[in-house]
Amino acid sequence: FINFSQIVENEVYNLQKAKFKDASKIIIGKNNQETLRPRGKIISPGKHTSVQAVYILGNQNLLKVAVAYILKIAASLSAKESELHVNLGAETDIVKLDLLFTNQLPQDKLDLLFQKFFNEFLNLGELADFTGLEIAIAKEIFEKHGGDLKIQQTEEGLLFSATLIRHEAASQAIGADSKT
Numbered sequence: 001f002i003n004f005s006q007i008v009e010n011e012v013y014n015l016q017k018a019k020f021k022d023a024s025k026i027i028i029g030k031n032n033q034e035t036l037r038p039r040g041k042i043i044s045p046g047k048h049t050s051v052q053a054v055y056i057l058g059n060q061n062l063l064k065v066a067v068a069y070i071l072k073i074a075a076s077l078s079a080k081e082s083e084l085h086v087n088l089g090a091e092t093d094i095v096k097l098d099l100l101f102t103n104q105l106p107q108d109k110l111d112l113l114f115q116k117f118f119n120e121f122l123n124l125g126e127l128a129d130f131t132g133l134e135i136a137i138a139k140e141i142f143e144k145h146g147g148d149l150k151i152q153q154t155e156e157g158l159l160f161s162a163t164l165i166r167h168e169a170a171s172q173a174i175g176a177d178s179k180t
Contacts, residue, residue, distance in 0.1 A: 005088055007063050010064075011064065012086055027083050052089065054090045056164055062145075065138070066142055067097070067138075069137060072134070073130065074101055074160050078158075079102050085098075085100045086098075094164070095166055107152075114135055118136075145164050147163040149162045
């Protein structure tokens with residue numbers, strides 16, 4: 001099990017530290033101080049984070065790549081002098097990472113972001129430094145972890161929404177099977 005919230009927080013910090021494309025102000029969501037530990041497993045306490053501590057079963061290196069890619073694309077697309085809101089929340093079975101920023105793009109352009117080598121079709125100067133594979137790779141990583149990645153236009157702006165599945169710890173699942 002890995003601390004997904006720590007990955008998100010570290011990648012936000014790395015983006016800010018690198019002053020990536022003069023990234024807009026990044027605001028991390030409120031922490032409700034509740035730690036969502038792996039279901040059915042006891043672990044040692046982790047360090048305090050700015051977002052809700054959420055543990056998931058997954059590949060830490062791949063998830064770092066996926067989070068970094070969507071953060072960089074979102075920061076590049078966000079309007080100058082705007083705020084990029086990063087919210088991490090969890091329910092019993094799902095972890096949800098939302099990136100919301102003020103910008104407007106037509107739905108057909110948003111759909112192109114999922115195409116490999118999208119910058120060839122989009123022709124957006126903000127994305128000129130990208131290969132055009134970042135969103136496709138991030139989406140595949142989230143899908144390999146039982147989740148999904150969606151990008152949609154909302155009333156507040158563009159919303160990148162990634163979900164992951166929270167798996168039950170193996171020890172509890174085995175114990176439950178032996179009782180039946």
